[in-house]
Amino acid sequence: MYRSMEYGDTARVIKPADPVEYRLGTVIDVRYSTPHTTYARRYTLRFPNGDERTYPAAHVKRATRADDRAALEAALTTAAEAVRDACRIAHDYDADLSTGTASLLRRLIDLASLRLGLTFNPANPTRPQLTRHQDGGDQ
Incomplete structure (x- = not known):
């Protein structure tokens, strides 16, 4: 309707x-x-x-704001994947660049963890799965 x-x-x-x-x-x-x-x-x-x-x-x-959260989760996951890939390339290219991209990846993961409760594996930041609360609602 x-x-x-x-x-x-x-x-x-x-x-x-x-x-x-x-x-x-x-x-x-x-x-x-x-x-x-x-x-x-x-x-x-x-x-x-x-x-x-x-x-x-x-x-x-x-x-709604819930839509914003979903968009943020997707954007941060995409960013973590891109920085992870850049980190792997930088490792072979330049030691200083490798250190900087690794630091950027760590800060990105910390931000997603602290502010949104997302948990990424730095080696493989896959799309987050919603967890169900005891009352049946999504996180």
Whole structure:
């Protein structure tokens, strides 16, 4: 069932064109095609930096902070994999570069662990699996 977003809902631009649009926005205005319909035509979003932008309804999707967490987990995992691979290449290329990339990998793993509770194996940072709590919810 279609349900348009309302004031105060959080949303994300489907195909971001600049760094601002990657962030989670708050719906501050909804424009409908006619006064007696529930189908939204356009949404105006306010982003954390204060920018307000209007988009066609088909260009935004409902999103929450949980979506942000999933995106962060995926991005940090991808970054850890890339830095791990760079670390392996740097080991053969230059000792100082190898030390620096290893340090960067360690800091990335520590950040993911401390702030998001992710656990990576530095040699093989695979995609995190959600753990189930006793009440059945995801972590």
